[in-house]
Amino acid sequence: MLADVETRSVSPVFVGRAGELTALTEALAAATAGEPQALLVGGEAGVGKTRLVEEFVGAARASGAVVAVGGCVEIGADGLPFAPFSTALRALRRTLPDELAAAAAGQEHELARLLPELGDVGQHEASQEDSTARLFELTVRLLERLTAERTVVLVLEDLHWADASTRHLMSYLFRTLHRGRIVVVATYRADDIHRRHPLRPLLAELDRLRTVRRLELARFTRTEVHRQLTGILAAEPDPATVEAIWTRSDGNAFFVEELITTHACGCELSESLREVLLVRVETLPETAQRVARIVAEGGSTVEYALLAAVARLPEDDLIDALRAAVGANILLAAPEGDGYRFRHSLVREAVSDDLLPGERSRLNRRYAEALEADPSLVRADERATRLATYWYHAHDAVKALPAVLRASVETRKRYAYAEQLQLLERAMELWDEVPDEVRATLRPADYAEAYPTCGCDPETTPLRHLDLLAEAAVAARLGGERERALKIGKMALRILEEENDPLRSAWFWTERSRLLSGLARGDGWAEIATAQDLVRGLPPSAVHAFVLAIAAGWGMVRTPGPDSLAAAERAVEYARLVGDKPIELNAQLTRGSLLVAAGDVESGLAEMREVLDRTVAAGQMTEAMRAYVNLSSCLEGVGRSRESVELCEAGIALAGVHGLRDSEGWIRANLAESHAVLGEWDAARENAEWVLRASYSNKPRGAAALRLAQLAVLRGDVAAAREQLALARELFGRKDPMVQYTLPVAETELLLTAAEGRIDEARAVLADAEGDTVHTGMHRYVWPLLLGAATVEADALGLPAAAGGRAAALDRITALVRRVAAPSPIWQAYSLHVSAELARAEKRDDIARWTEVVAAYEPLDVPYPAARARYRLADALLAEGGRRDEAAALLREAHDAAVRLGARPLREELELLAGRARLSLTDPVPAGPEPDDDAFGLTPREQDVLTLVAAGRTNRQIAEELFISPKTASVHVSNILAKLGVSGRGEAAAMAHRLRLLESA
Incomplete structure (x- = not known):
């Protein structure tokens, strides 16, 4: 009976999970209809995640979908970067070679970082800030192109072992995959996700995405265990x-499977589940047990030649041992490649944990020696990663340090x-364990590129701890x-x-400046100043x-x-x-901006x-994108x-080709x-919304939110403007104020407070921003602020509540x-406009002045101020x-x-003025003769009431002054508000002054 159980320790009958399988098949149907799907399948080790996914994968293949499976790899304490994505893309390349080649066309050198079979990796730029994001974006686009006309199921297993790069790519994929017929299914061990597990923040982030569905597998009920045992035994237990x-x-x-196997072979059920997992290994022939121990220490999968x-x-003898282990359902042939792995990671962990300390280090040494002798x-x-891990766990610091580097x-x-x-921190851990004479053989040219070697020859100078x-x-x-x-x-x-x-x-101080600024802990100038002091007087380098x-x-x-x-x-x-072209181009671009x-x-x-x-021609995309940003600004x-x-x-098109999403933002x-x-x-709104949705740097997202706030103000949506302005402030932060952001924020706040009738607060906004207006080259932000402030004062003319503080x-x-420059036609027009509004605020309004403003705007393409x-x-x-x-x-x-x-708001003001003047806004000729009634349809008594409203009188005070009842005064005020189309007394008073309604009273 044991032989039968061993060959059928997995039930041929799929037990339970009907709801979860339905969710997966529904996702497949939605993806086939063109809506990408993402699902997370969690559950404790052995609960049946793999079996559920296998059942789904079978159904997907039967429906014609292409399936690619990749698993996170555990090698000692380290995962391989991007391992599940590399494996899955490799599977897609085997299944769809021509289609994948077409989808990757033009970006093979970048995508080779994930799939080396595409060719040599492209040139690496040490200081490239958005290199990872570019790789992620290209990966997403590759999948979108590949799934444009076919359904693909991408399975990523064992996320609890995922390296940080895989987790980041997973997050990016789930957030940005919006096109294609694709289902992404990721599995993880829920019982491994302790409070500080690195996967926990990712799960929390993905839970907030409406596009991601999470399935948690519960343990089987007693009835389901009964059905599982019936399937395994092919008989009623x-x-x-x-x-x-x-x-x-x-x-x-999984424990059900192991326990029934133990029970069937006549073994007594032990109290330790670990012992249960080892029982079947210990029943193998000695050579097979030895091979199992070797496979357990080699990693998730071990190639046959390496084994x-x-x-x-x-x-x-090796093949016989492997046959025995495979026959006992302990090892399986790897689904891709020529290698072996444990059927379940729990068994591998139990076997690995059962190794003696000396035995473990000896096996790792043999793995390392074999791999060094034959890297193929x-x-x-x-x-490189596996060799570094093997030498490290072999406790051979002399061999491990260069391998880790x-x-x-x-x-x-x-x-x-x-x-x-992680590897560099491991190298620093090993540094003091390695003799000086060995460290002296290591060279910066081989292992370090972060900063220049300060005049030393990187080919001959020994590597230093500071380099690491x-x-x-x-x-x-x-x-x-x-x-x-x-x-x-x-x-x-x-x-x-x-x-x-x-x-x-100086280099480290400059790095510190960039970090403090990025963390919004300060502007970083003190650190830059320190760096400048350190290099002052030194020869060029x-x-x-x-610095x-x-x-x-x-x-x-x-x-x-x-300066x-x-x-x-x-x-x-x-x-x-010193011949440093990247720094030269960076500084030259800055110089050009400062000259402007x-x-x-x-x-x-x-x-x-x-x-x-030059940067585009040389393929230096980081500096090229900066050039597009600065030059367009x-x-x-x-x-x-x-x-x-x-x-x-043009910059957006180039950023799209190279997958530079943040630069595009x-x-x-x-x-x-x-x-x-x-x-x-x-x-403008569409682009700003794109930035808020797709960019991941705070500064451009803040600029986008600010732009939406400004548009909302001009369109009269005060609530939306308030919301977007608050978001902009949050994204800009408070520790590193930049004038290019603080002044437009002030302008928007000023217009908002004025629209809400709080003139004194609007004035305070300008007073607070005054210090930022002195910087050279910031006139582009100062003039709109001054125009807003002058317009507010002119519109508030005659309001008693605004009289105090007007002169100041x-x-x-x-x-x-x-003191503000106006070096180009646009700012000269703004200067004239501000002067005209100031004249209006001081009752010096005249036709000649406004004629000059209109003429200044005429050749410019600026429709709103015009x-x-x-x-x-x-x-x-x-x-x-x-x-x-x-x-x-x-x-x-x-x-x-x-x-x-x-x-x-502007449209309504124009319609009110046209109505008051009895002018048509559609007829090219005047609608009639000069009107006798220039008071917007107000009766003489209502004009009297409006005069007192504008003077700030209450209904009771109006009644006393005009010898009418308070109720009658209230009726007159209501009629005035209705005829003027305003909602309050303050707005009515402001309109009365703007439209000169009081002049006819």
């Missing part, structure tokens, strides 16, 4: 056996920065572990306090150029001026002297275009919005600004106008009288623009 196994297994499907090299058995025994993408280089090339950091710290700091930063990077940098700076090495110290470039870049976005420009000049000069800010527009733009052309800053749009569209944020200026508000507010605006200027000119013409045709034409132009833009 006796009640005593069912009861005993149900009690001992507690409904765990043969480690076992050192005659081939016939394992796939190239796994070789080589593995760190390989993981860096794959953008697996979290795994690179620098590599680890950069790996931590690029892998998103900025807190860890800070700690590593702090450790390095403590070491450097005892050494006279200013260049290395790559580190010196790097100056970072300082110039810092100043470009915070305090553009002569920042000088730093950029010196950075370019030093980079050229300083007023040398054409020279600055030409320099930036040169950098853009500078074009917008000098009023060349249409050029900015064209440049942004920065460019789209700029594109939204240019669209808004050009009056293409719907396009006007003085502040006037003083700011005198419409407001036409509105004011029409109002001035009507006030003077006799030029109704001109006023009507201006009102119609402005009204058409307001309707097209969806600018409801």
